[in-house]
Amino acid sequence: MDRDDVARRVEWAVVDSDIGPLMLAATEEGLVAVVFHARPEVRDRALRRIASRLGAELVEDASGRLAEPIRALHAYFAGRIQQFDVPLDWSLIGGFNRQVLRELASGVRYGTVVGYGELAGRVGQPGAAQAVGAAMAANPLPIVVPCHRVVEGDGGIGGFGGGLETKRQLLALEGVLPEPLF
Structure with a gap:
């Protein structure tokens, strides 16, 4: 697999939070999406949109790319952090x-x-x-x-x-x- 293939991979996971299930998605650059109310139909619609917009392959959290964003979200909801210091991928917005x-x-x-x-x-x-x-x-x-x-x-x-x-x-x-x- 060459570098271009890796850059087009979007890893995702659904995590529980104080406000319900959240879907997180990340590219090699960083966190690219957070989706509220990530029930299966909402999650699937969001994943199709992300794949289409980025021309990406979707993979359920294969490399651990989401570990830090997930830890940060849990720390935020627990009141342990007040700002996020995770890499962000701004490619879905311009x-x-x-x-x-x-x-x-x-x-x-x-x-x-x-x-x-x-x-x-x-x-x-x-x-x-x-x-x-x-x-x-x-x-x-x-x-x-x-x-x-x-x-x-x-x-x-x-x-x-x-x-x-x-x-x-x-x-x-x-x-x-x-x-x-x-």
């Missing part, structure tokens, strides 16, 4: 969306939130709040690239691809919202 997500990953710390409009301003596009919302919806690396930390400017929680209850749980974990009473 252009403005990538610019916004990179700013989010580097500039919005654990336990804080940012408004859609403010994030648009940070990337030099004031007035592009709706485009920032679209970038959040397209985020292939939720939790690790913390789109749950982006909220409406008026204090509303905003939308979330993993569902609003999942967003509330993540914000509660980070101390932004109170823990649910029941």
Whole structure:
């Protein structure tokens, strides 16, 4: 197998978390996708999309490439880490969306939130709040690239691809919202 064959291999695994099953996928470059609610039909649809977009062969975690991202996610949910230090593969996202997500990953710390409009301003596009919302919806690396930390400017929680209850749980974990009473 030559280097090009290895680079096109995407390894994946489904792991349990405090917010339900998550599917993680990684290339040789790094973590490329995190998928919420990874029941078999959701997982299979996501894997087909990843394989199509990357022209990749899919392999269930064969080399241990996902070991560190899995450890980091477990540490995050246990409250032992506040930021992810795992290699990321940004190849599923480009252009403005990538610019916004990179700013989010580097500039919005654990336990804080940012408004859609403010994030648009940070990337030099004031007035592009709706485009920032679209970038959040397209985020292939939720939790690790913390789109749950982006909220409406008026204090509303905003939308979330993993569902609003999942967003509330993540914000509660980070101390932004109170823990649910029941």
